[in-house]
Amino acid sequence: MQRGKYFKIILLGPALIILAATAAYPLGFTFAMSFRNWQLAKSFTPQDFIGFDHYVRAFTDDIFLNSLKVTLEFVALSVPTSILLGLAMALILQRPTNLNRFVRILLILPFAVAPALKGYSWRFMLDPGYGIFDQMIDFLFPVLKDIVWLQEPFWALTALAITEIWGWAPLIALVFVGALGVIDPEIPDAARVDGANDWQVFRHVTLPLLRPIIMLMTLLRIIYSLRLFDQVATLTGGGPGRSTETLNFFIYRTGFRFLDIGYASALAYILMAILFVVTFLYVKALMRDPQNDS
Amino acid sequence: MTAKALTQQPIxxxxxxxxxxxxxLLIIFFVxxxxxxxxxxxxxxxxxxWSSSLSFTPTLSNFSQLFDGKPYDFGRMLLNTFFVSVVSALFSVPIATMAAFAFSRYRFIGKDLLLVAVLxxxxxxGVVVLIPFFILFRDLQLLDTLTALIIMHLSGGIPFGIWxxxxxxxxLPVEIEEAAVVDGASEFGVLRHITGPLIMPGIVTVTxxxxxxxxxxxxxxxxxTKTDAxxxxxxxxMSLSGIRGTPWNLMAAASLILMVPVFILSLSIRRYFVQGLTMGAVK
Structure with a gap:
């Protein structure tokens, strides 16, 4: 259809106006502010232009470097575990038995729980006094009995990762079950005829066929992990100390607690730059994926 | 299935x-x-x-206590959640549907670039969007209002809906629409009476x-936001946590009130749920 010049303007207009206002304008504004001094508590308008000072300051700021480290540690703790656990679950639930079909329906539920609520509820379940998970872990691994989960830097970050893994692994499993379902059964069968055992079939046939979707889900998980915020606010508050203060949470503190708009803008742009690289890879992989024609 | 695979399996x-x-079963437990x-x-x-024992006398008093309005007005806050969610969806879905139709059916300059930008x-x-809007809302006296929240939600809902x-x-095959145009339907008529009804599952899912x-x-x-209003x-x-610790029974009741509607809705659109949350990575 190649008609209606005005009609397509009417169709696109509202969406483009809102996107310009809620994406393009903030991008430009935040970029401009990242080169200026602006303490909202002291002044209602942006102050002097200071060039790249905020960016230079960031890379000598221990608190920023710490938040960067925490964010990367969080990615390392939560992304591979959720992908591997999701893959394991998918292999278990692969065949469409009645039990498996029922479990697949349940897999949606953890992801449907709001991230903020995951934080609240895991804080309760990990409570050292009476939390049910604290008691279960103490029972299963007596070595860990004395650990006060949210009071020790490593375990607090692990607890954050658990909330993410609990939410994502089942969803990833669902994605992989779908991907396993479209593999032509003749391909693994042919490998078995050639004498491959189950492990070899998985390692050399199934896994390579799943590679594109594993890649895609890994990138998606990295994007979401880099932006982690809700559970930090509701589970750990960034503590103990600053041991779970992710980059996104540090930006929030800088901008909306200490009202240092200029510095927060520069930090937000650093986060954007990191996210941009991963998002670029994701969009590229998404566009290239042959089973995806849109 | 081949002969060898059959003979190998029973072992x-x-x-x-x-x-x-x-x-x-372990997965069920985990989930x-x-x-x-x-x-x-x-x-x-x-x-x-405080006890992990399974024998206790169940009570609904936590739910009634939440809604008695003291010291926090959870009735009002639940209404806020509901209002913001409904209004955001009512705005973003029609706008996204129109734009999606244009992206799918028309050619125009910069379309591919615009699509990637939408994605x-x-x-x-969120913080990048929040910084300028925080200042804008402060200047317009819109901080701590439902309007501010709705505006912020449109920023995410519309690109997602378009995609x-x-x-x-x-x-959908384009031929149906072309036939309707030949029969004298206006372009808006095509969207309203042909394409719209045909993509109803999509519209429901996005909503x-x-x-x-x-x-x-x-x-x-x-x-x-700052106040219960x-x-x-x-x-x-969050305000349930006080200096005297957190009343976890109330916290659990409040969490459940927020979870259950989402469970019901998610299960109702189960077929498209995964596709939606991975931005179409999976079909």
Whole structure:
């Protein structure tokens, strides 16, 4: 259809106006502010232009470097575990038995729980006094009995990762079950005829066929992990100390607690730059994926 | 199935099968237990909260206590959550449907670039959008209002809706629409009476996902609202934690009130749920 010049303007207009206002304008504004001094508590308008000072300051700021480290540690703790656990679950639930079909329906539920609520509820379940998970872990691994989960830097970050893994692994499993379902059964069968055992079939046939979707889900998980915020606010508050203060949470503190708009803008742009690289890879992989024609 | 595969299977059949069933049961436990425990806790009185025993007298008093308005007005906060979610969806879905139709059916300059921008804008970190809007809302006296939240939710809902609905429209054969045009239908008539009804599953899915997105949203509300009058319940729950510790029975009841509608909605659009949340990575 190649008609209606005005009609397509009417169709696109509202969406483009809102996107310009809620994406393009903030991008430009935040970029401009990242080169200026602006303490909202002291002044209602942006102050002097200071060039790249905020960016230079960031890379000598221990608190920023710490938040960067925490964010990367969080990615390392939560992304591979959720992908591997999701893959394991998918292999278990692969065949469409009645039990498996029922479990697949349940897999949606953890992801449907709001991230903020995951934080609240895991804080309760990990409570050292009476939390049910604290008691279960103490029972299963007596070595860990004395650990006060949210009071020790490593375990607090692990607890954050658990909330993410609990939410994502089942969803990833669902994605992989779908991907396993479209593999032509003749391909693994042919490998078995050639004498491959189950492990070899998985390692050399199934896994390579799943590679594109594993890649895609890994990138998606990295994007979401880099932006982690809700559970930090509701589970750990960034503590103990600053041991779970992710980059996104540090930006929030800088901008909306200490009202240092200029510095927060520069930090937000650093986060954007990191996210941009991963998002670029994701969009590229998404566009290239042959089973995806849109 | 080949002869060899058939002869090989019975050997490990029962062992493998038992392992798989055990695995499936473990997955059920992993997925359900935290939700189940929250559910149990929401039915306990404060004394029973401290014990992990399964024998206790269930009570609904936590739910009634939440809504008695003191010291926090959870009725109002739940209404805020509901209002913001409904209004955001009502705005974003029609706007996204129109744009998706244009992206799917018309050619124009810069279309591909614009599409990538639409996709990428969903991954913008919220703080980048929040910084200018925080200042704008402060200047316009819109901080701590539902209007501010709705505006913020449109920023995520519209690009997401465009991307998903475009997929639905792309999968329709264009010939039906062309035939309607030949029969004298206007272009708006085609969208309204032909394409619209045909992509109804898509429109319902996007509406539900938009609603869930707003319902579950935390960061914008956390930063932009202060009082019960504008605060959604997702953030309001935080105020339950006081100096005297957290009444976990109330916290669990409040969490459950927020979870159950999302469970029902998610299950109702189960077929498209995964596709929606991975931005169409999976079809």
């Amino acid at each position: 490990r059949h029962y062992g493998m099968e038992a392992l798989r069933v055990l695995g499936a 359900i237990f935290p939700i189940f425990w929250l559910f149990l806790t929401s039915l306990k009185n404060e004394g029973d909260t 990428a804008s969903q991954f913008l970190p 998903m609905l475009k997929g639905f429209i792309d999968s 539900v996902l938009s609603f869930i997105g707003s319902w579950n949203e935390f960061m914008f509300a956390f930063i932009l 504008a605060r959604p319940m997702m953030v309001g729950i």
